[in-house]
Amino acid sequence: MKKNWLLLSVVLAVMFVLAACNNDGKDAAKTEDGKKDKPEQSEENKVDTTTLPMEITNEGDVIKGGTLRVGLVTDTPFKGIFSWELYDDAYDSEIMKYTTNNLFATDGDFLITDKGIGKLDVDKDNKKAKITIQGDVKWSDGQPLTAEDLIYPYEIIGHPDYEGVRYDDDFKNIVGAEEYHDGKAETISGIKKIDEKSIEITFKKVSPAIYSGGDGLWGYAAPKHQLASIPVKDALIASDAVRKNPVTLGAFKFDKIKNGESVQLVANEYYYQGKPKVDKVVIEVVPSSSIGEAMKSGKYDIATSFPTNQYDSLKGLSNVAILGRPELAYSYLGFKVGKYDKANRKNIFNEKSKMNDVNLRQAIGYAMDIESVGEKFYQGLRVRANSLIPPVFASYYDGTLEGYHYDSEKAKELLDKAGYKDVDGDGIREDKDGKKFSIRLAAMAGSDTDEAIVEYYRQNWKEVGLDVQLTTGRLIEFNAFYDKVKADDPEIDMFMAAWGTGTNPSPVGLYSEGAEFNMSRYVAADLTTMLEDIDSAKAMDPKYRSEAFRTWQEYMSKTATTIPTMFRTEIIPVNKRVKNYNVDYANDTQDHLQTIELTADAPIK
Amino acid sequence: MWKTIVRRVLVMIPQLFVLSLLIFILAKLMPGDPFTGLITPETDPARLEELRIQAGFYDPWYVQYYHWITNAFQGDFGRSYTYKIAVSTLIGERGLNTFWLSLLSAIFVYLIAIPLGVLAGRYQDSLLDKSITLYSFISYAIPTFVLSLIFVFIFGYKLMWFPTSGTVDVGADPGTMAYYWSKIYHLLLPAITYAILGTTAIIQYLRSEIIDAKTQDYVKTARSKGVPMRKIYTRHIFRNSLLPIAAFLGFTITGLLGGSIFIETIFGFPGMGQLFIHSIMSRDYSVITSLVMLYGFLTLLGSLLSDIIMSIVDPRIRID
Numbered sequence: 001m002k003k004n005w006l007l008l009s010v011v012l013a014v015m016f017v018l019a020a021c022n023n024d025g026k027d028a029a030k031t032e033d034g035k036k037d038k039p040e041q042s043e044e045n046k047v048d049t050t051t052l053p054m055e056i057t058n059e060g061d062v063i064k065g066g067t068l069r070v071g072l073v074t075d076t077p078f079k080g081i082f083s084w085e086l087y088d089d090a091y092d093s094e095i096m097k098y099t100t101n102n103l104f105a106t107d108g109d110f111l112i113t114d115k116g117i118g119k120l121d122v123d124k125d126n127k128k129a130k131i132t133i134q135g136d137v138k139w140s141d142g143q144p145l146t147a148e149d150l151i152y153p154y155e156i157i158g159h160p161d162y163e164g165v166r167y168d169d170d171f172k173n174i175v176g177a178e179e180y181h182d183g184k185a186e187t188i189s190g191i192k193k194i195d196e197k198s199i200e201i202t203f204k205k206v207s208p209a210i211y212s213g214g215d216g217l218w219g220y221a222a223p224k225h226q227l228a229s230i231p232v233k234d235a236l237i238a239s240d241a242v243r244k245n246p247v248t249l250g251a252f253k254f255d256k257i258k259n260g261e262s263v264q265l266v267a268n269e270y271y272y273q274g275k276p277k278v279d280k281v282v283i284e285v286v287p288s289s290s291i292g293e294a295m296k297s298g299k300y301d302i303a304t305s306f307p308t309n310q311y312d313s314l315k316g317l318s319n320v321a322i323l324g325r326p327e328l329a330y331s332y333l334g335f336k337v338g339k340y341d342k343a344n345r346k347n348i349f350n351e352k353s354k355m356n357d358v359n360l361r362q363a364i365g366y367a368m369d370i371e372s373v374g375e376k377f378y379q380g381l382r383v384r385a386n387s388l389i390p391p392v393f394a395s396y397y398d399g400t401l402e403g404y405h406y407d408s409e410k411a412k413e414l415l416d417k418a419g420y421k422d423v424d425g426d427g428i429r430e431d432k433d434g435k436k437f438s439i440r441l442a443a444m445a446g447s448d449t450d451e452a453i454v455e456y457y458r459q460n461w462k463e464v465g466l467d468v469q470l471t472t473g474r475l476i477e478f479n480a481f482y483d484k485v486k487a488d489d490p491e492i493d494m495f496m497a498a499w500g501t502g503t504n505p506s507p508v509g510l511y512s513e514g515a516e517f518n519m520s521r522y523v524a525a526d527l528t529t530m531l532e533d534i535d536s537a538k539a540m541d542p543k544y545r546s547e548a549f550r551t552w553q554e555y556m557s558k559t560a561t562t563i564p565t566m567f568r569t570e571i572i573p574v575n576k577r578v579k580n581y582n583v584d585y586a587n588d589t590q591d592h593l594q595t596i597e598l599t600a601d602a603p604i605k
Numbered sequence: 606m607w608k609t610i611v612r613r614v615l616v617m618i619p620q621l622f623v624l625s626l627l628i629f630i631l632a633k634l635m636p637g638d639p640f641t642g643l644i645t646p647e648t649d650p651a652r653l654e655e656l657r658i659q660a661g662f663y664d665p666w667y668v669q670y671y672h673w674i675t676n677a678f679q680g681d682f683g684r685s686y687t688y689k690i691a692v693s694t695l696i697g698e699r700g701l702n703t704f705w706l707s708l709l710s711a712i713f714v715y716l717i718a719i720p721l722g723v724l725a726g727r728y729q730d731s732l733l734d735k736s737i738t739l740y741s742f743i744s745y746a747i748p749t750f751v752l753s754l755i756f757v758f759i760f761g762y763k764l765m766w767f768p769t770s771g772t773v774d775v776g777a778d779p780g781t782m783a784y785y786w787s788k789i790y791h792l793l794l795p796a797i798t799y800a801i802l803g804t805t806a807i808i809q810y811l812r813s814e815i816i817d818a819k820t821q822d823y824v825k826t827a828r829s830k831g832v833p834m835r836k837i838y839t840r841h842i843f844r845n846s847l848l849p850i851a852a853f854l855g856f857t858i859t860g861l862l863g864g865s866i867f868i869e870t871i872f873g874f875p876g877m878g879q880l881f882i883h884s885i886m887s888r889d890y891s892v893i894t895s896l897v898m899l900y901g902f903l904t905l906l907g908s909l910l911s912d913i914i915m916s917i918v919d920p921r922i923r924i925d
Contacts, residue, residue, distance in 0.1 A: 076883045077875040079688050088643055089687075163656065163689075165640075168649030237689045259698065260875040262775035286770055287873045290757055294769065297762040345651070479637025479888060482644065502647040509646045516650035 048380065052324025055582040056574050060599040065279035068578070068596060069603060070098075071286040071300035073307060077260025078285065082246045084220040085156045086164055086237050094304050095283055098265055098593060099140075100250035101220040103131070103150070104213075108586040109395050110503035111211045112219075117145070117249065117272060120210075120217075124540055127206045129217060132198040138270035140253035143225050147193045152224040154191055155180075161233035173216040175202040207535040208545050212504035223247040251276045251593035261285055276594035295320050298605035301575040301598075308381050309447060311571060319604040320573045325583050326392045327568040330385050331498040333368075334562045335361050338521030339488045346513050349523040355439075355493050359418035361560040364439075364494070365404030366411040367464045368457050370565055377449050381571065385564035387553045392585060393505045395542065396549040401557050403564065411464040422465055429465040438467040442484060442495040445475035454496070471495075485519050495519070496565070506535055507552065511562070522561035530555060575603040606916065610909065617905050621898065625677075628897040629670050632890050638662055639686035639888045660686070673894065683891035687884070692895045695880070700862055702772050703869075703876035706799070707861040709792050713800030718807035725808060726815025726846070727838060737808065745805040749798075753871040756798050767794040770873025795872040799865065807850055814846035851918045855911030859903040 072078065078091035084101055087093060105116030112120050117137050121130040137145040157166045158180045172178050175190030190202040203215055213219045226247045230236045241247070246254055251273070252265035265281040286294055291303055292313025314322055335355040338348050355361060370384040386403030389396050415421075419432040431437040439461075443454045454475065461468045471491045476484065485495050497519075499510065509515050512531050513523045530552045539545035556562060572583050577600040582592045639660075640653045661669055676683060682692040725737040744752075761769035768774070768791050777784040818824060819842065827837050864878030877896070884892035916922050 075870050076879060081689060086689075163659070165643055165648045165652055165656070168652045170649070234684075238691075256775050258771065258773060258775045261771040261773075261873070264775045282775060284770060284775070285873050287871055289754060289871055290762070290769060293758055293762045297765070299762070299769070477636075478886075479635070479641050482641050483636040499646055502645060504647060509649075517644065517646065 052322060052569070052571065054323055054325050054584040056321050056323060056576075056578055056580075058321075058576055058579045058599055060579070062277075062579060062597040062599055063601060065277070066598040066601065067280040067282055068278045068302070068598065069300045070281060070283040071291055071294055071303040072283050073286050073288050073291045073303055073305045075288055080243050080257065080259045081237060082254065082257075083222070083237075083242045085153050085166065085222060086242065088165060091285075091305070095263055096248075096250075098250060098252045098281055098283070099246070099248040099254060099268075101222065101248055102250070103221055104219050106503070106586070108584075109393055110213075110505075110585065112213070117221075118150070122206060122210055124206050124537065127203045129201045129203070129206070129210065130194070130198060131201070135272065137249065137272045139223050139225075140248045140250075140268045140270055141223075141226075142270055143223070143247075145221060145249065146196050146224075147199050148224045149221045150199050151191055151193060152227065153218050153220055153222040154188055156222060156227075156232060156236070157218065158188055159232040161231075163237070170214055170216045173204050175204060177216070207537070208539045208542075209504055209506045209535055212506065214504045214506060221249060252281050255280075271594060273594050277597050295573045295575070298575060298603035301578050301603050302581070303573045306571055306573055308378065308568070308571060309449065311379055311381060314571075314573050317573075319576055321576055323572040323574055323581075323583050324381075324569050325572070325585065326390060327500075327570045328390060328392060328502065328585075329498055329500045329568055330388065330390055330564050331382075331496070331566040331568075332385075332388070332562050332564050333365070333494060333496050334485075334520040335364075335494045335522075335560075336488060336492055336520060337561055338523065340486075340516060340518075340521060345516070347515070347518050347521040347523050349521060357418055358558075358560060359414045360420065361563070362404070363411040363414040363418070363420075363464065364461065364466065365560055365563040366407045366414065367460050367466065368404070368565070369406045369460050370404075371406050373453055373456060374566060377453055378566075381569045382566045383569075385567045386557075388507065388511075388556050388562065388564050389505055389549060389553060390501060390567055395546045396505050398550045398553045401553060403557060404560075408460070408464050415464060415466070420465075427465060428462075428467045438469055439493045440471045440491055441468050442471040442481060442489075442492045443475050444481045444497060445477055451475055486516070488521065505549070507531060508535060511556070520561045522559070524559075527552075527555065527559075577602075577604050606913075610913065613909050617902070620905060621901060624901045625674060625894070625898055626670070628894050629673065630666065632888075632893050633666055633669070635885075635888060637888050639890065642887055673891075677895075677898075682895045685884075685889055685892050687887045687889045687892075692891050695892065696877075696895060696899070699864075699875060699877050699880045702874065703864040703878070704861050705788070706792055706796055706868075706874065706876060707863065709789075709796040710799035710803065711857055711861065713796055714803045714807065717800060718804040719811065721804070722808040722811025723815060723838070723843065723846075726812040726819075729812075729816050729819075734812075737812075741805040741808045744801055747802065749802055749865065749867040750871060752802060753795075753798050753868055756794060757871055760794055767791075772874060791874075795868050795874055798872075799868055806853075810849045811846055814849060815842055818842040818845055848915075848919055851914055852911055854914050855909070856904075856907040858910060859907035862899070862903060 072091055072094055074091050078095065079087070079089040081087040081089065081092050082096055082099070084096065087096070103116060103118035104112040104120060105114075107113050117133060119132045119134050121132070123129070131150055133145055133147070133150070139145060154174070154177075156162060157164070157171060158177050160181055160183045167181060174188060176185060176188045177190065179185040180188045192200045194200055201217070205215070207215055209215050210217050226241050227236065230239045230241060236242060243259070244257055248254065248268070249272070251268055251271050253268040254263065255266045256264040262282065262284040265283070267276045267279055269275045284300070286300070286303070288307050288310070291306060292310050294300055295303055295314060296317055296319070298319055314320055337353045337356045338350045340346075341348050350356065374380060374382045374384060384403065384405065386401045387398050389398070391397045391399065415429060420429040420437065422428060423430045423434045429437060441454070441458075443450070445451075454470070458468050471484070471489070481497070484492060485497070508531050510517050511522075511527070512518060513528055530548065533539065533548045534545060534552060539548055574581055577598050579597040579599055580592070580595045638657065640656055643653065644650070657663065661672065673683065680693070684690065685692055685695050688695050721737050721740075725734045728734050757769055760766045772788060772791050773784065774787040774791075777787045824837060824841060827841055862877055864876040864881070866878035866882050868874065869876045869879040880892065881896050883889075884896065
């Protein structure tokens with residue numbers, strides 16, 4: 001027995017020594033980094049996101065060709081469904097950005113322009129759209145792109161056996177889509193081939209959203225010559241044409257695919273903007289635990305979907321430039337003020353609900369110190385949001401909105417005014433009738449810092465006298481969270497979540513009376529009018545539409561049933577041997593991949 | 606013996622049946638379903654409902670179970686909801702990766718553990734023995750992900766001796782020598798990491814068996830006959846001391862398909878451990894149920910194999 005204790009103490013002693021070594025190592029690393037950083041680093045540990053560039057244009061002589069190495073940061077293998085009609089994995093689409101079958105180029109507002117392969121002409125009076133292929137465009141296997149290839153994706157999505165999410169309300173806006181889907185028609189009657197280079201689509205209604213790829217318009221071509229012989233039912237999605245050798249239109253084409261791990265792309269000699277200057281692109285899955293180290297050691301040129309909370313690991317690296325751009329997303333705090341009526345598929349606002357007091361909601365918003373959370377937890381890579389439209393959508397975003405900046409005095413004032421007073425003197429406010437008042441917040445479990453952030457907000461609320469408890473007592477796992485929020489669980493008074501907005505900013509799908517995703521369940525006649533206005537025929541005039549967006553944003557800010565909390569910045573580390581790489585959304589999918597050049601044979605270490 | 610084996614295989618059937626019922630019900634009880642993760646402002650909730658109906662999620666559970674179990678009997682384990690390919694193909698792909706990784710690490714485990722265990726037992730209480738014990742305690746105490754991270758940083762990124770993710774270089778053409786070498790090259794670092802962490806049990810068993818054996822009568826007899834120590838260790842003690850290790854062998858064989866979530870995540874190695882965890886998180890029912898059934902079957906098979914192996918290597922044991 002004595003011996004065992006001795007052994008144990010030896011083991012423990014060794015452990016302590018090891019631990020001590022570790023600490024030493026860490027400190028040493030820190031001071032080293034500190035030295036390097038000093039010139040650029042500001043006093044506060046905060047990133048000024050406005051200084052992050054969107055483009056890298058290194059000087060220096062370029063090499064001929066070369067291989068661009070891309071790290072795809074994910075802890076799960078990608079699915080490998082390389083078809084725009086069938087995929088639903090974000091990582092698959094990251095890879096497909098290099099090969100794209102995109103028909104249209106878009107501008108900074110994600111509105112379709114004439115600069116792409118296809119030209120869109122909308123005839124709003126006859127509810128028709130004409131798509132024309134501009135010039136001679138070829139697939140990556142040398143076959144010409146024809147009108148048939150423009151029609152085929154509609155026939156895949158509308159097919160009775162199609163299993164994806166894209167056969168939706170929008171898609172049914174195409175005349176004849178439902179009949180085709182129900183098997184009553186051989187083709188979609190609203191889609192007609194005019195000649196070898198153009199097609200015409202007839203819609204039930206045409207709104208301004210069509211320029212954002214809404215209303216059922218589909219933005220991609222599909223290689224009919226390769227896919228036509230493969231049945232949609234079960235076979236297409238498992239076929240080699242989708243998984244092993246897809247035919248594409250983009251700057252690069254698939255060469256080798258190692259499912260779930262890596263993809264090798266080569267320059268597409270038939271690319272309509274000319275053959276890319278780089279010969280090859282290798283995209284590899286990199287675990288999030290080591291991407292910082294990988295960039296440091298020059299393993300990759302570009303890291304996509306880089307985890308923001310690892311920004312520290314990139315600081316002070318001499319071989320890596322950090323690009324930044326706003327994410328198409330916002331976080332928000334929603335208040336439950338009603339229920340969703342499943343049978344009639346509409347939201348029903350309940351005036352008597354616990355959270356239906358605009359002063360209370362506004363006070364909750366003012367009490368949150370979002371500014372500090374953005375600075376301390378996200379190093380400034382997330383900032384307080386003032387609106388429900390991310391600033392990326394420059395023409396629709398209302399930058400003048402104040403939103404809910406941190407002001408606990410104002411919060412207290414509002415609560416006093418609304419009649420939430422501390423009657424029994426315990427520091428916690430009671431409700432209007434003097435009864436105990438506690439708000440239940442549902443929050444999602446995600447990264448390591450989520451718990452700390454929610455706790456911080458709860459402290460904020462406590463400071464103004466509001467007792468906020470977590471639904472279920474802890475953070476809730478993703479699936480369970482949405483199950484509860486969607487089902488209007490009575491245990492939820494308010495909830496914190498986020499939306500990725502996609503490129504179509506129209507708020508109808510999230511805030512209208514019929515929208516199941518309108519999770520606060522707030523409905524009002526004037527709100528409905530505003531939402532209709534945004535997608536109305538009048539709004540085909542860009543100025544009118546932008547005004548309509550602003551009116552709606554102001555209204556939402558005032559009623560505060562959904563308070564936007566944070567906008568995010570995405571960071572993209574790029575090795576300094578890369579030249580002419582641009583991440584601006586206005587150029588994201590088009591016009592730039594072929595211009596990338598490299599100034600060294602291997603990434604700089 | 607054959608009778609026993611047949612009987613045990615027959616007993617497996619009701620066991621697996623109960624397991625299938627339990628796992629099926631538990632999987633369905635989890636909040637959410639495979640379509641929950643698809644919601645964005647651009648997806649149409651009505652379409653998601655349609656897909657749920659199409660997938661039969663609104664049928665009563667026993668109807669769903671009946672469909673699933675009858676298909677499973679015909680070898681059709683359904684299709685993965687997230688990967689959209691047959692579950693058997695998916696598990697085949699991942700299983701093969703995991704199999705090679707586990708096989709290589711098992712080889713490394715025995716290569717490291719057997720000599721160390723023998724040395725520790727033979728030179729009991731020496732400095733060597735103590736160092737080996739210390740090593741096995743440390744390797745037992747270190748969490749898998751810590752050692753994996755340290756190794757990937759040192760050998761992958763700093764020294765650049767090994768690749769850091771994937772199972773094979775994407776540029777290599779299947780079938781060539783370069784391809785197979787690349788596969789082995791990608792396996793080495795994770796396999797070594799896995800092996801270093803897995804030696805403790807074998808070292809300790811072997812050590813104590815050898816220490817026990819040293820005082821046994823047959824050793825004394827051999828020594829009094831004048832058999833050299835070397836021969837006693839290699840011929841007599843070693844063989845007998847391997848018995849408890851042979852007892853694990855069945856589980857080791859079937860465990861080759863187990864996979865390790867930490868190793869696979871840190872080394873970016875698509876294997877069974879990751880598939881299992883990810884299928885649970887994304888509620889990929891068909892994959893979850895198939896994997897649990899597979900693991901259940903392998904565990905039962907492992908214990909049967911271990912018994913058979915024991916009866917072969919140790920003539921004193923008879924299974925009837």
